[in-house]
Structures are given as C-alpha cells and as structure tokens.
Amino acid sequence: KQEVTQIPAALSVPEGENLVLNCSFTDSAIYNLQWFRQDPGKGLTSLLLIQSSQREQTSGRLNASLDKSSGRSTLYIAASQPGDSATYLCAVNQGAQKLVFGQGTRLTINP
C-alpha cells in the first residue's frame, strides 16, 4: 500500500529565505507526482506536475524534483514571500485513478 510522508509538518521562516519541502513515498511504481497548494478552508491549486520519466519541473520561483528510485520529491521555493503562506501537499498518482496524498506541510512566511 502506497504511503506518502511529508516533512516537516510545519515550517515558519522569515521572508526572503529559500526553502525546501520534502515528500517521500514507499512504492516507486508511480505514474506521476503532483504538488498542490491549499489555503485555509479552500480547494487545491496545482503547482507542479512531474511525470515519472522526468527529474524536475519549474514554474517561476518553484522547482520540484523527483527521484523515483529513492521514492523522494522536493519542492524548492526561492525568495519566499508572505503570500506563499499555505499548506503544501504532494500527491502520488499510481494510475487507476488512485491519488495518494501526504499530510501536508503548513508553511508560514513571516514579513
């Protein structure tokens, strides 16, 4: 059974710092991995999608990497801003419409 773990559970940093969020998964037979952002009480916004054959994806200040063999992904946020404060979720797609989520990292960027 696939299990997805995100570390740390919460992170608080001053504005301007670069930071890394971690996601690990137990079964490397994945279709793709997706990073989402969730604001309190709201839905999910897709940030980056990495196919199983890819090593990384970039969008603006965000960069996500994938090491499928070791079961790890990282989300790198450069030059953090207060507006980046949210919960970040990674989700592994194993095909057959099975999306397995981690518990999320609650990020706070302090002005």
Place this chain on the structure above:
Amino acid sequence: SAVISQKPSRDICQRGTSLTIQCQVDSQVTMMFWYRQQPGQSLTLIATANQGSEATYESGFVIDKFPISRPNLTFSTLTVSNMSPEDSSIYLCSVDDVGYTFGSGTRLTVV
C-alpha cells in the same frame, strides 16, 4: 487545464438534514472524483463518478450516505445525507486532466 466551478463554497447545516454539492467542469471529462478532507487531515477519496453508470465508492463510504449523480460529461453532484457533526469537512471534486484539477471546495459545518 480544466476549470471546475464548485458550489456552495460553504454551508452550516443542522444535523439530520442533507446537503447537495455541485461541480461543473468547463470541458467534457470521463471521470469525476469526490474527496473529503476532515479537519487537520489530508484528502480521502470518497468515490469516482462515471457518466452513465453507478459511482464507485471507496472502502468506508456508502451510496446511501453519499449519493452521487453524473447526468452528463460536465456535471456531477454529491449529497451528504442525514448529516451529523462528524460530517463537518471540506468536500472537493476533481478531474484528471493534465494532472489533477480540483474545485474550490465546500466547507461544511454540521451543528
């Protein structure tokens, strides 16, 4: 990617009543997914809705409690029936487009 309109965005309901949540997609999709996010938890898949057939429910979720309709390829509803305070959660619909896209969520509080 697809755009999903979900409503209501939030509601406060009396126990024993039912609430129907609607999701409209701006393109035709074969499958729509319904998730629940309990307070402080990650997302759990409730069911998968195919147009023209009965929804497929995950373990722990039953049709009598969460009836789903899928009348066409762009629309679906989820009803939360005979509600109790334990049903207080965020409910989200989703489609698998280029990666997964989620609706904005329905924040349900049962009193």
